Amino acid sequence: MIRLDKIQKKYDLGDTEVAALHEVSFEITAGEFVAIMGPSGSGKSTLMNIIGILDNATGGTYYLEDYDITALPDKEQARIRNTHFGFIFQSFNLFPELSAMENVMLPMSYAGVAYNERKKRAAELLDQVGLSHRMSHLPTMLSGGEQQRVAIARALSNKPNLILADEPTGNLPTDKGQEVLDILTDLHKQGTTIVMVTHNDAQGEMAQRVINIRDGLLASEVRR
Numbered sequence: 396m397i398r399l400d401k402i403q404k405k406y407d408l409g410d411t412e413v414a415a416l417h418e419v420s421f422e423i424t425a426g427e428f429v430a431i432m433g434p435s436g437s438g439k440s441t442l443m444n445i446i447g448i449l450d451n452a453t454g455g456t457y458y459l460e461d462y463d464i465t466a467l468p469d470k471e472q473a474r475i476r477n478t479h480f481g482f483i484f485q486s487f488n489l490f491p492e493l494s495a496m497e498n499v500m501l502p503m504s505y506a507g508v509a510y511n512e513r514k515k516r517a518a519e520l521l522d523q524v525g526l527s528h529r530m531s532h533l534p535t536m537l538s539g540g541e542q543q544r545v546a547i548a549r550a551l552s553n554k555p556n557l558i559l560a561d562e563p564t565g566n567l568p569t570d571k572g573q574e575v576l577d578i579l580t581d582l583h584k585q586g587t588t589i590v591m592v593t594h595n596d597a598q599g600e601m602a603q604r605v606i607n608i609r610d611g612l613l614a615s616e617v618r619r
């Protein structure tokens with residue numbers, strides 16, 4: 396599904412450069428649950444941003460299905476991003492002026508889904524994450540755990556094959572984090588590919604494969 400071939404990322408800071416990734420190569424097969432681990436600053440977020448086509452590599456080749464992502468124009472990259480990925484972030488990243496329902500509906504409007512269908516599907520997804528009683532709430536009226544469950548419902552709205560989760564429990568107390576992990580585990584059982592950045596060893600053990608990143612390099616890999 397995903398193949399990274401000697402991916403490099405340098406950030407241009409004007410007078411200097413930061414090399415965040417040096418020739419990272421690996422593959423992810425459809426249906427895998429992969430954890431990406433490593434110290435702060437090792438390049439995990441950079442790697443996730445490249446996989447999710449939120450940012451471009453500065454060297455190497457990224458294949459997603461039959462697409463050479465590195466060779467595609469921005470518009471085509473955006474189309475693939477919107478149709479293939481669901482994103483979950485540590486800080487939830489909900490739109491503060493939109494209700495839970497409207498947050499979940501938004502990606503479907505980019506994908507051209509009709510209003511009634513968007514509304515129906517958003518209600519189903521919020522129900523699936525246990526939030527049918529919170530649909531018209533604004534994010535500020537929700538707890539962190541509830542906000543993250545809205546974010547998961549939003550990530551699922553366009554039926555992505557791949558969920559990218561960057562420290563999804565990082566801002567949650569343990570029990571609320573566990574609810575989020577349970578939802579991800581269920582999604583994986585239903586066939587969704589999951590790539591999750593985590594600092595938590597126990598969470599790494601939930602994954603079938605752990606990719607350890609150190610100083611912008613793939614340092615080691617564990618498969619279960």
Ligand code: ADP
Pocket residue numbers: 435436439440441485562
């Ligand atoms: P984490 O350690 O949880 O991955 P970071 O605090 O390293 O989070 O990064 C959060 C965001 O800030 C990332 O999306 C990254 O792109 C950006 N970022 C990290 N380091 C820098 C930097 N030195 N300059 C500008 N942006 C940065």
Ligand code: ADP
Pocket residue numbers: 406408413414415433434435436437438439440441442
């Ligand atoms: P991690 O997610 O593992 O904490 P990052 O991918 O955020 O690591 O960062 C890797 C390296 O790249 C760090 O040295 C960080 O400061 C740098 N970096 C990340 N994002 C940016 C950015 N937007 N601009 C400049 N440097 C960045």
